[in-house]
Amino acid sequence: MTLTKSISLVALVTGLLLLIPLTAKLTMANMLWTAEDFVAAGIMLFGAGLTFVLIARLGNNNTYRLAAAAAVGAGLLLVWAQLAVGLVGSEDNPVNLLFGAVLAVAFIGSIAARFQPRGMANAMFAASLTYVVVTLLALFVWPPSPDTAEPQVRLANVLAANGIFAAIWAFSGWMFLRASASSSNQNRHLA
Known part of the structure; x- marks a missing residue:
């Protein structure tokens, strides 16, 4: 598929996904999305889709x-x-801004690895580790103040939810590692 067609598909999927909250907004009185929410969601979805298309084109296998x-x-x-x-x-808790470090590690690591599978694996494992460290810092070094914390949210829930996020980064790293191994096996067969 050409890049233009891929971008068009991303735009189409973004539009279709935005129909879900739009339908909810039109049919449910308690749907509180504003025009700015729709714009932000559209930018995030299209940006993520475009990022995937650009990165996926650099790989030579489905892994x-x-x-x-x-x-x-x-x-x-x-x-x-x-x-x-x-x-x-x-x-509203300012300690949440620390999670931007996870994105920075993944982004800078990917650029430094030149999007090669082995380096991408290292970048994603580093992002996962950064996620764990930031979560622990946010919870135990700079705990949320009572006015910015949700009282009904338990520590176990926060740890479990953030553990799932860290696991997704680690899964990505593991898959890049597998992609690296399959790329080197293909190169050996071609030689």
């Missing part, structure tokens, strides 16, 4: 593409969760 999908999905979910409810306490 690489799956790893790229997991990494882009983890990044999208991280940003979405931050904007919607926050990852520690509420979205």
